[in-house]
Every structure is written in C-alpha cells, then in structure tokens.
Amino acid sequence: MPTPAADALALPTPRLSHLVDVTAALAAHAEQHDRTADLPHAGLAVVHEAGLLTLTVGAEHGGPGGGLTDTVRVLTALGRGDPSVALISAMTLFAHAAWAAWPADSYAEVLAESVRRPTLINSLRVEPDLGTPARGGLPATTARRTAGGWELTGHKIFSTGAAGLRWMQVWARTDEDPVRTGAFLVRTDSPGITVERTWDHLGLRASRSDDVTFDRVPVPLGATLELAEPGAPGADPGGLRAWNALGIAAIYLGVAAAAVDWLTGYLRERVPTNLGKPLAALPRFQSEVGLISAQLLTATTLVDSIAQAIDRGEPVEAARPGLAKTVATTAAIEAVQRGVALIGNAGLSRRHPLERHLRDVLCGRIHTPQDDVVLTAAGRAQLERNS
Structure with missing residues (x-):
C-alpha cells in the first residue's frame, strides 16, 4: 500500500514564526505537570496544532520536510517551555526523519492519523536486566514466528510517553536459529500491551517514561525495521x-x-x-x-x-x-x-x-x-x- 499522495494529506502547517507563543503556552502548565507527573496531553496538543509534531514529515508525503536545523530550533523552544513535552515530541520527530525504514502501509497509517491528532511514536529499547542496548547485549524481549506474522513477549522500561504513544518500535530478538534482532512495529491498541505507571523521577517527571509489558502481542509479518543477525553492521x-x-x-x-x-x-x-x-x-x-x-x-x-x-x-x-x-x-x-x-x-x-x-x-x-x-x-x- 503506497503512502498517501501529497495532495491527499492536510498535515498542520508548522508555524516556526510562532515558537515564542508555543514556548509560553507550554511554560504556563509546566509546573503543574511537574507536580502531578501526568502526561502533558494539552502541551502535546499545542505542539501538534502548531504543526511542529510533523515538522520532519517529508515533502513526498505532503509534509514540510523540516531538516535537522529546524528540528534543533524547535526542540530548544519546546525545552524552554516544558522539556517533558519536548522529549516526547522529539521521539516522534526522529521517527518521521527515519520514515524510509518503515513499511509503506504502516507509515501511511501514521500519516493519516497525524492529520487529525497528535500521533506519537517512540522506540522502546531499554530492559530491566539489559539496561541500555547502546552498551551491547541482546534483548530478552522475543518475537516468535506464527502463521500470520510474529508474537511479541517482553518487558521494556524508561519508555518515554508510553501511555500516550500510538506506535511503539520495540527492539526484540527472534526465536529463530540464527537469532535476528530489530524493531517490531506495534500499534498500541493491539491486545496484550500493559503500561505500568512506574516513572517517579527527579526530573522530566511528566515525560511518563513508564514500564511496558508485551504478552504475546501480534505483529504483522512485514512490520519490522532493520531485522538482522547480531553483529551485522548497524543501519542508521x-x-x-x-x-x-x-x-x-x-x-x-x-x-x-x-x-x-x-x-x-x-x-x-x-x-x-x-x-x-x-x-x-x-x-x-x-x-x-x-x-x-x-x-x-x-x-x-x-x-x-x-x-x-x-x-x-x-x-x-x-x-x-x-x-x-x-x-x-x-x-x-x-x-x-x-x-x-x-x-x-x-x-x-x-x-x-x-x-x-x-x-x-x-x-x-x-x-x-x-x-x-x-x-x-x-x-x-x-x-x-x-x-
């Protein structure tokens, strides 16, 4: 399924000239979010309505095609207002910047939803026993082949924005021999996903970087990113x-x-x-x-x-x-x-x-x-x- 044509989408237009206003709107509620540690839905809506959450959607998909310079400028403004909102937004901006790795049909769903509401994406990689994968090791989260695709089981921690995500890129290993690792694309309305409110942090309290468990969560066969044997040159x-x-x-x-x-x-x-x-x-x-x-x-x-x-x-x-x-x-x-x-x-x-x-x-x-x-x-x- 191809991605929607540029003229079929009506993504919010980014208002980079109004960043001062966006910063002020976020700052007005940052203290409250810090005290309650609740997910800042209103702040994320402000970012979406200002066209900033889809800033990095490519022109070929009807987006503004914002580059890294504009992204840095926007994230500085968001961090100045509410860094929890900024961090959650950053994960989605990075995902759009790497859209080419996504299956076309899945990315088409993301774009269609992004027209109507904040559609948040994040990569879930850190695990209780492994820690950060940047220092090596294999995930315990496992994808098992089924007749219709994959079945994902495991536990992720420090999952920024977990309760508000629409899509999760879940780093996991396969049950194959030899083993492969990669990201499995999971819609958060899939059965078998539990978000546990565990985030009680010194800072960025409203980022809601909670635990997520997966219990035999179904994933379509092609809904994977960079699936390869461990030790293979990592794509970027x-x-x-x-x-x-x-x-x-x-x-x-x-x-x-x-x-x-x-x-x-x-x-x-x-x-x-x-x-x-x-x-x-x-x-x-x-x-x-x-x-x-x-x-x-x-x-x-x-x-x-x-x-x-x-x-x-x-x-x-x-x-x-x-x-x-x-x-x-x-x-x-x-x-x-x-x-x-x-x-x-x-x-x-x-x-x-x-x-x-x-x-x-x-x-x-x-x-x-x-x-x-x-x-x-x-x-x-x-x-x-x-x-």
Whole structure:
C-alpha cells in the first residue's frame, strides 16, 4: 500500500514564526505537570496544532520536510517551555526523519492519523536486566514466528510517553536459529500491551517514561525495521544518531535558557534593603551571568553549526554530534547550577522555577550517547589519527 499522495494529506502547517507563543503556552502548565507527573496531553496538543509534531514529515508525503536545523530550533523552544513535552515530541520527530525504514502501509497509517491528532511514536529499547542496548547485549524481549506474522513477549522500561504513544518500535530478538534482532512495529491498541505507571523521577517527571509489558502481542509479518543477525553492521536511517544527539542537546539548552530567563528577571527585581539597588547592578552578578551566557552561546553555536552542515549534506565526522551533545548538556547543567549558587536558597525553593529547571537539566546526562562513551570514542579516534 503506497503512502498517501501529497495532495491527499492536510498535515498542520508548522508555524516556526510562532515558537515564542508555543514556548509560553507550554511554560504556563509546566509546573503543574511537574507536580502531578501526568502526561502533558494539552502541551502535546499545542505542539501538534502548531504543526511542529510533523515538522520532519517529508515533502513526498505532503509534509514540510523540516531538516535537522529546524528540528534543533524547535526542540530548544519546546525545552524552554516544558522539556517533558519536548522529549516526547522529539521521539516522534526522529521517527518521521527515519520514515524510509518503515513499511509503506504502516507509515501511511501514521500519516493519516497525524492529520487529525497528535500521533506519537517512540522506540522502546531499554530492559530491566539489559539496561541500555547502546552498551551491547541482546534483548530478552522475543518475537516468535506464527502463521500470520510474529508474537511479541517482553518487558521494556524508561519508555518515554508510553501511555500516550500510538506506535511503539520495540527492539526484540527472534526465536529463530540464527537469532535476528530489530524493531517490531506495534500499534498500541493491539491486545496484550500493559503500561505500568512506574516513572517517579527527579526530573522530566511528566515525560511518563513508564514500564511496558508485551504478552504475546501480534505483529504483522512485514512490520519490522532493520531485522538482522547480531553483529551485522548497524543501519542508521537518515543519520538518526546525529539527529538524536543534537536534538537531545537542544532540549537541555532550552531548559538552561528558561533558567537564565528566570534568573535575570530575579536579579533585576531583587532589591535587598541593605543594598538599595537591584542585585543586577552588582559586578559580581553581572560577571557570573556573562559567564553563563558565554558557555551557552558556545554550546548553541556548536550544535547549530553541525546541524546546518548535516542539512547541507557536508561530511561530518561521526564523533562530532555526540561531542556536541556532551558539550551542550555539560554547559546547560553548569549554567543552571551557577544560577542556583549565585542566589542561594531562593534557587532551591519550590516557590521558584529554578529548582525545577535544575532537576530537569540534570537528566541531560542520562541520554544516549552518554558522556563516557562519547569521550572515549573521540579520544581513541584522536589518538589513532596522531599515531
């Protein structure tokens, strides 16, 4: 079944000129979502209605064909408003960017639904015993061949947006000999799926990265991605590893930007009686805010420059997107920590959003690619070049 013709779809038009409004709409409810840790349905609806959730749908499918540069810009804006909404949205944007790996009939369903409502997609890879697959190993989740296709059984954790997903790309092994691994495409209205509310996290509390169990879930025979024997060269459809690294970096740069927004407002408004003028008038505070600005500018420029190079089709060294992610998340974390140190107790009060930004930005370190893997690979490559 071919994908719908471009003129048959009416996907929301992305309003990139209105990103400030989208950020404000998300920020208005971010604290509430953080307190309740409920899935931010209203925020995701805002992203959908602004045409941003389908930004990366290709022009051949009636979409805007947004590239990595636009995606980084959007995710920074969403992260500035509500990083939980940003992270859930990012997973869907990445999936559309890699649409070529999808079976045509399944992707046609995704596009048709995306016209009407937020249609969320995510890859479910992490397991209780295995941990992150980026460090090697085979999944325990197993796909068994049946007369009509596959039957999927297993348990995934840290499944971002689980309760709101429409499609899950579930990494699993087959029961064949030899074993193959790959992603199995599962509609979440399929029988045998249970989402257990287990997410109780320090930051990104509304991302609802819950547990999902699969009990003999039926999957059509062709609804698989990159099914191959372990150890085979891994495909990277659409350069998705770079999209993931730079997109994740953008979210946390957005969190840091929100923290700076609040910090500068606080420093302008706070007038201690013994000083008689705002804290913003003191050289110490000016210098520290200047240092924060310099760190964030450097990181943002690095992320943007690599995204632009990829969009232009220029060769980019494989390690660079990961290095940019490490540089950006480190700068974002340090920026928020400096802000907290600068103002003391007020920075950790739940009356103010800075403590929420601190909790959220710390999550930047846990995403793949993680810092130790990135730095080891980059260091090894540098040493080999100079040998």
